[in-house]
Amino acid sequence: MTTEYRVHGATFRxxxxxxxxxxxxxxxxxxxxxxxxxxxxxxxVSRSYDYRADAKRITVCTVRDQDYIGEIGxxxxxxxxMMDPGESDIDGSxxxxxxxxxxxxxNLYVTDEWLNRVxxxxxxxxxLGSWGSNGSGEGQFDKPSGLAIDxxxxxxxxxxxxxxxxxxxxxxKFISQWGEHGSGEGQFDxxxxxxxxSHGDIYVADWRNDRIQKFDSSGKFISSLGSTGxxxxxxxxPTDIAVDKDGLQYxxxxxxxxxxxxxxxxxxxxxxxxxATLSKWAETKLDANxxxxxxxxxxxxxxxxxxxxxxxxxxxxxxxxLFVVDSQRNRVQIYRKIDPTFVGLYDGGxx
Amino acid sequence: MAxxxxxxMAHLMRRAGFGATYEELERRAAVGYEETVEQLLHPENEQxxxxxVMQRYMHGWRDMNSIMANQAYWTYxxxxxxxxxxxxxxxxxxGIFCVGDSKCMAANQILVQLNNFRxxxxxxxxxxxLGLSRDPAMLYYLDxxxxxxxxxxxxxxRELLELFSMGVxxxxxxxxxEDDVKACAEAFTGWTIGNAIPRYPYGRYDNSFxxxxxxxxxxxxxxxxxxxxxxxxxxxxxxxxxxxxxxxISRHLYNFFVADEPQVPAWQTTPPRDPEAIELLEKTYFxxxxxxxxxxxxxxxxxxxxxxxxxxxxxxxxxxxxxxRLRGDFTIPKPKIYDPAMEIxxxxxxxxxxxxxxxxxxxxxxxxxxxxxxRVNYTAxxxxxxxxxxxxxxxxxxxxxGSSISAEQLLDGCLEMLGGYSLxxxxxxxxxxxxxxxxxxxxxxxxxxxxxxxxxxxxxxxxEYQFT
Numbered sequence: 112m113t114t115e116y117r118v119h120g121a122t123f124r125x126x127x128x129x130x131x132x133x134x135x136x137x138x139x140x141x142x143x144x145x146x147x148x149x150x151x152x153x154x155x156v157s158r159s160y161d162y163r164a165d166a167k168r169i170t171v172c173t174v175r176d177q178d179y180i181g182e183i184g185x186x187x188x189x190x191x192x193m194m195d196p197g198e199s200d201i202d203g204s205x206x207x208x209x210x211x212x213x214x215x216x217x218n219l220y221v222t223d224e225w226l227n228r229v230x231x232x233x234x235x236x237x238x239l240g241s242w243g244s245n246g247s248g249e250g251q252f253d254k255p256s257g258l259a260i261d262x263x264x265x266x267x268x269x270x271x272x273x274x275x276x277x278x279x280x281x282x283x284k285f286i287s288q289w290g291e292h293g294s295g296e297g298q299f300d301x302x303x304x305x306x307x308x309s310h311g312d313i314y315v316a317d318w319r320n321d322r323i324q325k326f327d328s329s330g331k332f333i334s335s336l337g338s339t340g341x342x343x344x345x346x347x348x349p350t351d352i353a354v355d356k357d358g359l360q361y362x363x364x365x366x367x368x369x370x371x372x373x374x375x376x377x378x379x380x381x382x383x384x385x386x387a388t389l390s391k392w393a394e395t396k397l398d399a400n401x402x403x404x405x406x407x408x409x410x411x412x413x414x415x416x417x418x419x420x421x422x423x424x425x426x427x428x429x430x431x432x433l434f435v436v437d438s439q440r441n442r443v444q445i446y447r448k449i450d451p452t453f454v455g456l457y458d459g460g461x462x
Numbered sequence: 463m464a465x466x467x468x469x470x471m472a473h474l475m476r477r478a479g480f481g482a483t484y485e486e487l488e489r490r491a492a493v494g495y496e497e498t499v500e501q502l503l504h505p506e507n508e509q510x511x512x513x514x515v516m517q518r519y520m521h522g523w524r525d526m527n528s529i530m531a532n533q534a535y536w537t538y539x540x541x542x543x544x545x546x547x548x549x550x551x552x553x554x555x556x557g558i559f560c561v562g563d564s565k566c567m568a569a570n571q572i573l574v575q576l577n578n579f580r581x582x583x584x585x586x587x588x589x590x591x592l593g594l595s596r597d598p599a600m601l602y603y604l605d606x607x608x609x610x611x612x613x614x615x616x617x618x619x620r621e622l623l624e625l626f627s628m629g630v631x632x633x634x635x636x637x638x639x640e641d642d643v644k645a646c647a648e649a650f651t652g653w654t655i656g657n658a659i660p661r662y663p664y665g666r667y668d669n670s671f672x673x674x675x676x677x678x679x680x681x682x683x684x685x686x687x688x689x690x691x692x693x694x695x696x697x698x699x700x701x702x703x704x705x706x707x708x709x710x711i712s713r714h715l716y717n718f719f720v721a722d723e724p725q726v727p728a729w730q731t732t733p734p735r736d737p738e739a740i741e742l743l744e745k746t747y748f749x750x751x752x753x754x755x756x757x758x759x760x761x762x763x764x765x766x767x768x769x770x771x772x773x774x775x776x777x778x779x780x781x782x783x784x785x786x787r788l789r790g791d792f793t794i795p796k797p798k799i800y801d802p803a804m805e806i807x808x809x810x811x812x813x814x815x816x817x818x819x820x821x822x823x824x825x826x827x828x829x830x831x832x833x834x835x836x837r838v839n840y841t842a843x844x845x846x847x848x849x850x851x852x853x854x855x856x857x858x859x860x861x862x863x864g865s866s867i868s869a870e871q872l873l874d875g876c877l878e879m880l881g882g883y884s885l886x887x888x889x890x891x892x893x894x895x896x897x898x899x900x901x902x903x904x905x906x907x908x909x910x911x912x913x914x915x916x917x918x919x920x921x922x923x924x925x926e927y928q929f930t
Contacts, residue, residue, distance in 0.1 A: 131662070131663035131664060132661075132662065132663060132664060132665050138663075141521040141522065143521070158521045159521075160520075160521060160522035160528070160530070160531065161520075161797040161798070161799070161800060162522075162528075162530045162800050206797060207519070207797070224519070225796075225797060301515070301518075303518075318518070319514070319515075348514055348518075366514065387664070389663070390663070392663070393662075393663035393664070396662055396663050397662075397663065400662070403660055403662050403663075406657075406658075406660035407659075407660055409657045410657050410658060410659045410660060411656040411657045411658075411659075412656065412659060412667070412670075413659055415659065415667055416659060416664060416667075420524075420525065420665075421524050421525075438521065438524075439524055439525045439527075439665060440664045440665055441663075441664055441665055442664060
């Protein structure tokens with residue numbers, strides 16, 4: 112069954128789901144962020160839990176064929192004890208990985224909220240280094256979360272505990288910053304996700320203020336979207352935002368378990384609540400375990416499995432594909448925006 | 463403020479909660495004892511914990527999909543919730559209405575149960591029992607989904623009577639017969655759960671209670687002397703009005719909040735430690751319409767409670783949570799937030815995973831050579847950390863006695879800050895000797911903080927400190 116949401120001339124078609132709950136290999140454990148690279152490669156950051164530190168990793172796979180390529184990161188091997196998250200900042204370790212983005216050479220930049228640093232890997236998984244320390248000065252962080260890289264390889268990092276955005280060069284040199292604690296324009300309360308649109312404008316998920324703030328590339332406030340609540344256009348702790356090349360905005364409305372899509376004028380287009388089907392990796396697991404398939408056949412309320420549970424990271428790629436990191440369900444749900452060639456009657460879509 | 467008032471408040475907060483810092487004791491003592499009891503009895507008037515920040519950083523807490531997540535979450539609540547009696551009572555009911563993760567393997571489902579204890583634990587006992595009868599974790603734990611009208615499974619029916627409400631007997635007499643057990647179990651046929659969404663591939667989902675009328679026995683039943691086509695809710699109603707139920711709940715409340723009783727299996731033949739107290743609680747049970755809040759109001763305001771200081775051995779949960787509340791730094795998310803629950807486990811109380819449906823044996827059975835070493839090592843290690851905000855506060859308060867203090871002032875100051883502990887003469891002499899080993903103590907010296915920390919470590923290592 113194909114699920115489509117046709118609204119205002121745009122069609123959002125659910126395509127497939129990738130992932131399943133696994134501490135290693137073909138699956139994710141509490142995924143938190145996703146990045147899309149060249150050749151249809153997808154990088155998924157698993158935050159896991161601190162008592163399953165071995166599952167903290169970056170899984171590399173393909174989007175269309177869901178082929179597993181490998182893993183990056185070595186958190187679980189810190190102390191030789193999978194239960195021990197370690198607190199070491201040794202090379203390659205991930206303690207509280209939170210966001211990921213790629214530079215023009217497809218190197219991976221990963222924020223770590225516990226180690227207060229940005230870790231850098233090559234796309235092959237080689238450790239390239241890190242920068243950052245705990246503090247509130249330039250080049251320091253207090254729980255760095257969202258991360259976005261612009262077309263010139265400048266890196267914007269959401270410094271959550273310091274309620275500011277910091278701009279760096281790709282080699283970790285501090286360039287500028289803006290923001291302070293508060294609820295006014297240009298102020299933040301524990302901000303999280305960040306993205307940059309095709310014009311270079313910057314969008315920040317102002318998490319505890321339940322809004323999205325938009326800035327120009329220098330950090331000048333442009334606009335604010337949303338308020339606290341669960342009604343249409345309201346947010347309950349939005350974690351991330353993505354903006355496609357047409358300017359549509361996709362917000363991971365974390366605690367409302369939904370994704371809201373807005374147009375360039377901040378008008379709500381539609382709301383996604385999840386359409387997950389069995390992924391290729393899930394089918395493989397069920398094929399190998401017929402008892403699990405039998406349990407599914409007699410399960411009641413299986414339709415709940417379609418729904419988002421804590422959508423936490425969101426990304427769009429150049430092909431207008433939308434990637435929703437479904438954290439509590441250990442998977443990524445994928446949609447595609449289809450540009451209309453003919454705009455038919457408005458059918459109300461599905462709100 | 464009279465020291466006696468603060469010590470009484472310390473006693474109340476150790477029992478109705480998990481202990482309190484000296485500053486909190488002063489604040490509460492200024493409010494007054496009876497008013498504090500009322501505040502504790504009405505947790506709905508206190509702001510509940512806001513969990514969004516914790517869930518942001520502890521990613522397993524949103525759905526509690528493992529026992530370790532739920533244990534850590536609960537320890538966090540016990541330490542930080544201003545609704546102290548709500549959490550203490552949640553622990554009380556968890557120790558009676560046992561379900562174990564070792565069988566359920568669904569921590570999220572056990573969380574649903576604990577939340578019902580938080581919501582209904584102070585209310586009407588019949589309502590609480592009815593909720594328990596519809597709790598998916600409990601129904602699964604005691605196999606009631608396997609109980610059918612043509613093939614009755616007695617597990618739930620038996621434990622409902624034996625361990626959850628009436629007890630096997632009192633005053634030397636049995637409280638019910640085998641026929642009552644069968645009738646009880648038959649009345650609950652058809653009380654079942656849905657077929658859960660399996661854990662794989664995407665994770666756990668909450669299950670739900672289902673009543674299957676086609677699998678419910680409509681036969682006439684005789685239960686505790688009454689006849690009728692009883693369903694489960696009829697049985698609960700009959701149970702709630704039994705004198706044995708009043709006795710059973712009263713003894714449990716006394717054992718948990720006042721003083722250690724013999725273990726539950728002995729209650730049929732062993733009379734209560736304080737029969738008058740139990741009689742008063744039984745009377746309140748009926749006069750209040752089975753309301754737990756009313757029973758606890760009578761209990762906390764009674765002389766038998768106020769005079770029962772240090773009459774109980776601390777449970778492992780009380781040891782750890784009290785320590786963390788005194789330290790004052792178990793407040794923010796961190797990778798090691800799971801460790802305290804492990805300490806509680808090592809001391810013999812694996813929360814959410816009791817050894818059997820009978821729960822934990824309490825009192826002196828908490829202590830053996832292994833668990834005592836765990837207690838001492840843990841508390842001494844934590845209380846000797848002079849950089850934690852709570853210990854730093856104790857150091858400052860002890861220093862307020864003067865620029866130069868005696869060994870007695872150091873020791874008594876620390877005992878006071880911990881909530882009015884008293885030591886046997888022998889123990890006291892040893893601790894005084896250590897405190898005074900360097901003569902008079904200068905509170906302005908570099909060594910003073912260490913001296914306080916060491917004294918605290920010695921106090922928490924004593925036999926006396928194992929009591930509450």
